[in-house]
Amino acid sequence: MNMAIYSGIMSPYSIPSSNVDHSSNQPAEWELAVIDLFINAAQSAGLPKSLGQIYGLLFCRDDALAMDEIIQLLSISKGSASQGLRSLRQLGAVNSQYARGDRKERFVAEIRLRKLVAGFLKEQAEPHMEKGITRLEHLRELLSEEEDGDSKARGKRRETILSSWHRQMGRILPWVKMIVGKSDKLPK
Amino acid sequence: MNMAIYSGIMSPYSIPSSNVDHSSNQPAEWELAVIDLFINAAQSAGLPKSLGQIYGLLFCRDDALAMDEIIQLLSISKGSASQGLRSLRQLGAVNSQYARGDRKERFVAEIRLRKLVAGFLKEQAEPHMEKGITRLEHLRELLSEEEDGDSKARGKRRETILSSWHRQMGRILPWVKMIVGKSDKLPK
DNA sequence: CATGTTGTTCAAGTTTTTTTGAACAAAATG
DNA sequence: CATTTTGTTCAAAAAAACTTGAACAACATG
Numbered sequence: 324m325n326m327a328i329y330s331g332i333m334s335p336y337s338i339p340s341s342n343v344d345h346s347s348n349q350p351a352e353w354e355l356a357v358i359d360l361f362i363n364a365a366q367s368a369g370l371p372k373s374l375g376q377i378y379g380l381l382f383c384r385d386d387a388l389a390m391d392e393i394i395q396l397l398s399i400s401k402g403s404a405s406q407g408l409r410s411l412r413q414l415g416a417v418n419s420q421y422a423r424g425d426r427k428e429r430f431v432a433e434i435r436l437r438k439l440v441a442g443f444l445k446e447q448a449e450p451h452m453e454k455g456i457t458r459l460e461h462l463r464e465l466l467s468e469e470e471d472g473d474s475k476a477r478g479k480r481r482e483t484i485l486s487s488w489h490r491q492m493g494r495i496l497p498w499v500k501m502i503v504g505k506s507d508k509l510p511k
Numbered sequence: 512m513n514m515a516i517y518s519g520i521m522s523p524y525s526i527p528s529s530n531v532d533h534s535s536n537q538p539a540e541w542e543l544a545v546i547d548l549f550i551n552a553a554q555s556a557g558l559p560k561s562l563g564q565i566y567g568l569l570f571c572r573d574d575a576l577a578m579d580e581i582i583q584l585l586s587i588s589k590g591s592a593s594q595g596l597r598s599l600r601q602l603g604a605v606n607s608q609y610a611r612g613d614r615k616e617r618f619v620a621e622i623r624l625r626k627l628v629a630g631f632l633k634e635q636a637e638p639h640m641e642k643g644i645t646r647l648e649h650l651r652e653l654l655s656e657e658e659d660g661d662s663k664a665r666g667k668r669r670e671t672i673l674s675s676w677h678r679q680m681g682r683i684l685p686w687v688k689m690i691v692g693k694s695d696k697l698p699k
Numbered sequence: 700c701a702t703g704t705t706g707t708t709c710a711a712g713t714t715t716t717t718t719t720g721a722a723c724a725a726a727a728t729g
Numbered sequence: 730c731a732t733t734t735t736g737t738t739c740a741a742a743a744a745a746a747c748t749t750g751a752a753c754a755a756c757a758t759g
């Protein structure tokens with residue numbers, strides 16, 4: 324860690340006045356508001372709070388942050404930070420860098436909405452569509468085993484509806500990506 | 512509970528034997544599979560399991576079901592049924608009917624995907640977009656109070672990005688409705 | 700208006716999800 | 730290769746979400 328800064332003779336809390344320590348600046352009020360905004364966004368997207376928190380912090384900063392800085396700034400545990408960052412990376416919401424001569428991995432937020440949406444769809448929506456196919460097949464199997472009668476006929480009608488829904492939902496995803504993709508560069 | 516059905520003495524509410532009691536038919540195997548499918552769909556949309564369960568059951572049936580039938584068929588509590596049905600109605604996923612001369616409210620599933628998606632967006636997505644506006648305003652306020660400097664400038668850049676995202680997300684919703692709206696009648 | 704039926708509410712119980720932190724692994728350093 | 734730094738894992742604790750059921754409200758019926 325930053326032994327040079329915190330250990331030794333210097334009192335633990337003294338900050339070299341000439342050298343502002345960007346990384347452990349406590350979040351400004353507006354940053355806390357942004358973090359809060361992302362906490363809410365995450366939760367409404369069915370993602371854990373800590374994901375929103377971490378992403379929000381990184382979103383606010385210009386410089387990449389290391390894990391220990393994130394832990395300190397957000398007062399979260401090592402475990403949450405590690406797992407949270409892994410999920411965010413998987414979602415494509417965070418990218419990591421290695422500064423040369425530095426052992427720490429540092430993280431920056433992906434701020435292109437297109438990428439964020441694409442990652443979310445790929446990780447969240449697509450798996451469900453996949454699972455949907457399997458389930459529909461299972462349903463067809465069960466129906467084929469059913470003895471002829473009202474129930475079976477009714478089941479077949481339902482299977483038709485579900486297939487149609489599945490098809491239509493599948494159509495939406497590419498469109499969403501496309502619409503968000505447009506004007507990714509901030510318009511003015 | 513269904514005293515009328517199960518106890519012999521009270522005749523007024525007994526059901527004529529010639530009339531098959533559709534409503535308390537235990538779900539067929541394929542129906543259980545459909546219910547399970549909706550349980551999963553609900554959970555992946557961030558809705559409670561019981562919503563999926565109830566909707567799934569109604570989706571399978573041609574005839575409207577009363578609350579006590581739902582409770583019996585799914586083995587859930589009165590409370591869950593009542594609250595679940597309320598949420599489903601609010602989402603526009605279920606409609607209720609009153610048969611003449613019957614005190615019970617009976618429920619049927621809305622199966623037009625267009626309506627389902629519209630209801631979901633209206634109840635889930637739109638509120639978040641609204642809240643987003645408020646939060647962005649709050650952020651602007653905080654920033655206007657901030658003293659000039661790097662932090663404020665950075666905050667303003669972030670505010671610009673968030674506004675742009677908000678605008679773009681707002682654009683998606685109508686499109687989704689439109690795309691799903693098309694070919695609502697099952698193609699083929 | 701007493702009674703039985705239907706539906707709602709909400710505190711308490713249950714289940715599920717998320718977070719924590721200590722133990723462990725990996726990798727750089729001297 | 731012993732030590733220090735960095736990062737992961739996972740069992741247990743904490744928190745959040747969901748379900749239950751008993752008490753209550755509303756209302757029709759006789």
